[in-house]
Amino acid sequence: MGHRVLITGLDTFWGGRMAQALEAKPDVEMILGLGTKEPKVPLERTEFVRSDQKYSILNRIVRATQVDTIVHTFLETNSSAVPSRVLHEINVIGTLNLLAAAGASGASVRKVIVKSSTHVYGAAEQDPAWFREEDTRTGPVRTRLERSLLEVESLVRDFTEDNPHLDVTVLRFANVLGTDIITPISYNLRKRVLPCVAGFDPLVQFVEEDDVVRALEFVTANRVPGVYNVAGDGKLPWSEVAAFGGAHLLPLPPVRPRTFAAPFERLGAIRFPPEMEGLARYGRGVDTSRLRRAGFAYRYTSAGAVLSYARANNLRRATGTSAPEYRYEQDVEQFFRHSPAVVRGVDT
Amino acid sequence: MDSDQGETAGRVHDGGHRSVPADPHPDDADFIEAVLRHAPADSAVRQSGTRIDRTDGTDHADRTDDDVDDVDPDEGADRPAAELTGATVSYLPVATRGNDPGSGTVDDPRRSDVDEWGRSEHMRSITRKLYDPMYRHWFRVEWDGLEKIPTTGGALLIANHAGAIPADAPAIMHGIETELERPVYGLADYFFRTLPVVGTLWSRNGGVPAHPDNAYRILHDQQQLALVFPEGTKATSKTYSDRYRLRRFGRGGFVEIAMRAGVPIIPIAVVGAEESMPILFRIPSVAKALKLPYFPVTANSLLLGPLGYVTYFPSKFKLRVLDPITFDVEPGSDRYSRSRVMDEAERIRAIMQDALHDMLRERRSIWFG
Numbered sequence: 155m156g157h158r159v160l161i162t163g164l165d166t167f168w169g170g171r172m173a174q175a176l177e178a179k180p181d182v183e184m185i186l187g188l189g190t191k192e193p194k195v196p197l198e199r200t201e202f203v204r205s206d207q208k209y210s211i212l213n214r215i216v217r218a219t220q221v222d223t224i225v226h227t228f229l230e231t232n233s234s235a236v237p238s239r240v241l242h243e244i245n246v247i248g249t250l251n252l253l254a255a256a257g258a259s260g261a262s263v264r265k266v267i268v269k270s271s272t273h274v275y276g277a278a279e280q281d282p283a284w285f286r287e288e289d290t291r292t293g294p295v296r297t298r299l300e301r302s303l304l305e306v307e308s309l310v311r312d313f314t315e316d317n318p319h320l321d322v323t324v325l326r327f328a329n330v331l332g333t334d335i336i337t338p339i340s341y342n343l344r345k346r347v348l349p350c351v352a353g354f355d356p357l358v359q360f361v362e363e364d365d366v367v368r369a370l371e372f373v374t375a376n377r378v379p380g381v382y383n384v385a386g387d388g389k390l391p392w393s394e395v396a397a398f399g400g401a402h403l404l405p406l407p408p409v410r411p412r413t414f415a416a417p418f419e420r421l422g423a424i425r426f427p428p429e430m431e432g433l434a435r436y437g438r439g440v441d442t443s444r445l446r447r448a449g450f451a452y453r454y455t456s457a458g459a460v461l462s463y464a465r466a467n468n469l470r471r472a473t474g475t476s477a478p479e480y481r482y483e484q485d486v487e488q489f490f491r492h493s494p495a496v497v498r499g500v501d502t
Numbered sequence: 503m504d505s506d507q508g509e510t511a512g513r514v515h516d517g518g519h520r521s522v523p524a525d526p527h528p529d530d531a532d533f534i535e536a537v538l539r540h541a542p543a544d545s546a547v548r549q550s551g552t553r554i555d556r557t558d559g560t561d562h563a564d565r566t567d568d569d570v571d572d573v574d575p576d577e578g579a580d581r582p583a584a585e586l587t588g589a590t591v592s593y594l595p596v597a598t599r600g601n602d603p604g605s606g607t608v609d610d611p612r613r614s615d616v617d618e619w620g621r622s623e624h625m626r627s628i629t630r631k632l633y634d635p636m637y638r639h640w641f642r643v644e645w646d647g648l649e650k651i652p653t654t655g656g657a658l659l660i661a662n663h664a665g666a667i668p669a670d671a672p673a674i675m676h677g678i679e680t681e682l683e684r685p686v687y688g689l690a691d692y693f694f695r696t697l698p699v700v701g702t703l704w705s706r707n708g709g710v711p712a713h714p715d716n717a718y719r720i721l722h723d724q725q726q727l728a729l730v731f732p733e734g735t736k737a738t739s740k741t742y743s744d745r746y747r748l749r750r751f752g753r754g755g756f757v758e759i760a761m762r763a764g765v766p767i768i769p770i771a772v773v774g775a776e777e778s779m780p781i782l783f784r785i786p787s788v789a790k791a792l793k794l795p796y797f798p799v800t801a802n803s804l805l806l807g808p809l810g811y812v813t814y815f816p817s818k819f820k821l822r823v824l825d826p827i828t829f830d831v832e833p834g835s836d837r838y839s840r841s842r843v844m845d846e847a848e849r850i851r852a853i854m855q856d857a858l859h860d861m862l863r864e865r866r867s868i869w870f871g
Contacts, residue, residue: 279695282715283619289715353698355705357620391616398613408698436695439618455610 156183158262159374160221162209162252163228164202165189167335168269171367172225173200176374186219188212188228192482199491202482207240208247212255220262223374226252229306231271231327233299234338234419234427245302246309253313256320265321267373268310272328272359272383272440274303277432283357284441287326287381297428307381314379321379325369328385328440329433331459332363333466338425340463343399344470349415349426349434350392352405356437357389362454362462369450378448383440386456392434398460399467408435619687619720620705626685629707630676637676640816641669641774644871645677647823651768653682656721656728657826658760661770662748662854663731665779666798668738669814670772674729674821675708687720689730693795714759722763722833732756732847739796742780746773746862748855754847757829761843764833766826769850771857774819777868818871824857 159176163169164187176182177198185200187193190207193200205211216224230236230244249268256263275285278293295301307324314322331340342348361369361384369384396403404424406414411434415426426434442452454462490496616622637643651657661674675686689712694704710716712730720728731737732751740749760767781798789797802810827850831838865871 279692279711280713281711282713283710284715284719286715351698353700353702355702357616357618388610388612389618390612391614391620394612394614394616457610457612461611 156181157223157374158182158184158219158221159186159223159225160216160219161185161187161200161225161227162248163189163226164193164200165191166228167194167363168227168366168370169193169225170195170197171363172227172370173197175367175371176200179371179375184219184221186215186221188215192484194482197487201491202487207244209251209255212251213258216255216258216261216263222262223265224252224256224263224267225370225374226266226268227370229269229271229303231273231299231303232338232427233297233429234425238298241298242302246305249306249309253309257313257317263320265323265374265377266310266313267323267325267370268306269370270307270310270324270326271303272326272385272438273297273300273429274307274326275438275440276300277356277436277438279436281436281438284439285383286441287383287444293432296432299427299429321377323373323379324381325373326381326383326440327366327369328359328361328383328438328456330363330366331360331463332366333462335363338427338430339395340467341425343396343401343463344467345423346399346401347404347418347424348392348396348399348401349404349406349411349418349424349430350396351408351411351431351434353408354435355391355393356433356435357391357439358395358433358437358456359385359389359439360395360456360459361385362459365452365454365459368453369445372448372450376449378445380444382445382448383442384445385440385442386452386454386459387442388456389437389439390457390460392437394457395460398457398464400464616706619708619710619716620702621685621687621708621710622706623685625703625706626679626708630680633672633676634680637673640814641673641778641819642816642871643673643677643819643821645681645821645823648677648681650823650826651678651682651727652766652826653684654725656725656763656765658717658721658756658763658765658767659686659727659729659770660732660756660767660850660854661729661772661821662746662775662858663733663737664740664745664772664776665738665814666781666800666802667779667811668731668775669778670775670819671729671731673775673819674770674772677821678727684727686727686729689717689728691735691795714755717756717759718763721759721765730756732851735795739784739798740781741783742776742801745776745780746858748851748858751847751851754843757843757846757850758838761829761831761838762833762835766828767850768826769824769854769857771822771824771854771861772819773821773858773861773865774817774868774871777817778814778819780815817868820861820865820871822857822861824853827853 159182161169161173164173169187169189170193173185173187174195174197176185177200187200187202188205188209189202190205193202203215226249228244228248230241233241236244255261256266274291276291276293276295280292282289295304310322310324329339330337365386366384393403412426412428412431415424418424419426614622615624659674661670663670671688675688678686685708687708687710689710692711694709695701695711710720717728720726733749734752736749756767780801782801782804783799785797785799789795800810802813802815804810806813829846
């Protein structure tokens with residue numbers, strides 16, 4: 155029997171990309187996507203269920219569909235995208251409900267994959283140059299995002315202990331850059347202004363969006379329980395990131411940089427969320443050898459990810475538009491998936 | 503459209519190549535490539551693995567098409583799991599090499615030569631040029647036993663530390679880099695990292711926060727030279743009356759790191775740094791207010807005012823490299839016997855203290871050696 159996979163956050167970048175990737179796999183029998191909004195990418199056979207941010211209907215869905223794998227991509231790792239209360243609802247309460255459903259007695263779930271972020275390590279002066287998975291952060295938890303992600307990871311840890319028969323994989327992704335994804339850093343580069351803390355030029359690490367999807371696929375296809383860092387090889391200075399993206403550095407004073415960034419942020423000229431301050435001061439690096447040892451091979455280095463972004467951005471600047479917008483039409487999708495009139499299994 | 507087409511054409515050959523002098527928009531070449539190909543942005547990007555060295559524009563289209571074909575089968579969501587796990591074998595060496603930039607088969611486009619520790623050879627060469635007169639004519643640095651420092655392989659250099667703003671670290675790093683032509687990473691308190699500008703310059707010049715993991719990577723994984731001052735700030739904050747009296751060697755962490763990394767410890771005894779910026783007394787309240795580890799009042803600052811904090815006395819520097827110390831323990835272990843580590847640290851301290859006394863006995867003048 156093929157895999158039956160549930161993806162959370164189908165309407166987000168990762169959920170959509172992951173569903174697309176899984177659709178191409180013949181051994182994946184059924185893909186079910188949960189989302190608060192309609193998916194933004196064209197999907198062939200993924201079923202879409204609209205839910206609220208807290209996933210309160212998840213328990214019923216898991217029982218009804220008998221999924222064996224849950225890919226939890228609906229974790230917000232960008233605190234400038236949503237208000238802090240929503241951040242907590244999505245990350246902590248959403249994960250809580252998800253794990254409750256996955257661990258319910260008689261549940262068919264065998265594998266849970268959670269997308270986390272290297273933000274859990276924070277960024278402080280006492281940090282090692284490369285964090286390993288078992289290392290703990292050295293600085294205090296200062297931002298809501300980090301707090302919520304740490305809470306999520308502790309929920310997952312407890313869940314792993316309570317359910318030894320399940321394979322639970324946590325992937326901690328470094329800052330993502332790529333052709334399509336919009337993160338605070340790519341937003342800044344697109345605006346051609348990258349805020350920095352004056353006098354600091356830290357080394358940062360990136361992972362390309364294709365490698366993110368490939369890593370998620372890899373852990374879905376293989377049995378690799380545990381926590382893994384996912385990031386491109388090497389690090390590069392903050393100023394070099396700006397140079398790649400053709401952006402100017404906007405130096406913020408080392409004392410209270412966020413206060414000075416606020417008016418620019420209000421104008422929409424830059425994004426400088428709280429979690430970026432530490433990064434812009436001390437940078438961060440994570441050791442990726444554990445995932446490599448498990449058999450994963452990267453396509454991009456950190457600098458490669460930045461270049462990948464820069465090239466896509468150049469194209470966008472030249473042609474003015476990005477890819478044509480996709481619109482999910484409920485009726486059309488239902489027709490193609492379920493109508494007896496459609497001959498399935500034929501290339502259309 | 504903000505790229506100047508005419509200008510871009512001239513730059514095409516440089517597109518994507520690693521070059522130190524920063525070109526403001528060399529990616530225009532890549533962008534042109536992508537547009538010419540009429541390819542979606544992401545497939546253009548995936549070719550970053552294949553570097554296209556065009557000599558003229560004519561065969562361009564054919565070659566890119568070939569490249570696309572080369573890339574395609576390798577790419578994609580549906581790469582079977584078996585193939586991925588099969589990659590384990592070929593990637594194992596990469597795993598042990600850690601995060602070396604450019605390791606493995608992936609292309610690593612870079613625009614600066616800043617390495618993963620923040621050191622930039624370009625910056626070092628500028629610093630060396632600026633510092634050389636100081637090294638040669640001000641401190642007149644003289645080495646003894648430089649041949650004991652290996653030209654290949656990792657080694658942990660340790661030295662005594664002195665002077666309010668120590669002049670010994672740059673002298674040792676400069677000396678080894680110019681004489682042996684290999685980089686030295688200076689491990690120091692992470693306090694430097696918190697300082698704007700200073701922290702960045704320190705990092706670009708080979709400064710690395712002293713974290714055991716960092717030291718292990720430099721010494722074991724990359725087989726480089728690392729320099730530490732086991733006394734730490736206890737040595738640089740000591741007053742002139744305590745000169746050439748070695749402080750406690752921390753908790754012996756440096757011994758443990760050398761054992762774990764399986765590299766020798768090479769002690770260097772430095773004479774002269776103590777007199778280059780001697781501390782008369784410290785003002786703890788100012789240090790606290792400025793959040794500094796210590797606030798020294800130096801002889802230099804009494805004579806020259808604030809300028810005294812950037813001006814050294816021209817004391818004669820003599821550096822003696824002592825015999826490398828190796829340990830007959832199994833490298834790679836997480837923990838070593840505490841008593842053994844402390845004993846070794848104390849033994850090394852005694853060796854260095856003896857060497858210092860020996861050198862001071864031979865010294866006739868602070869200024870002329």
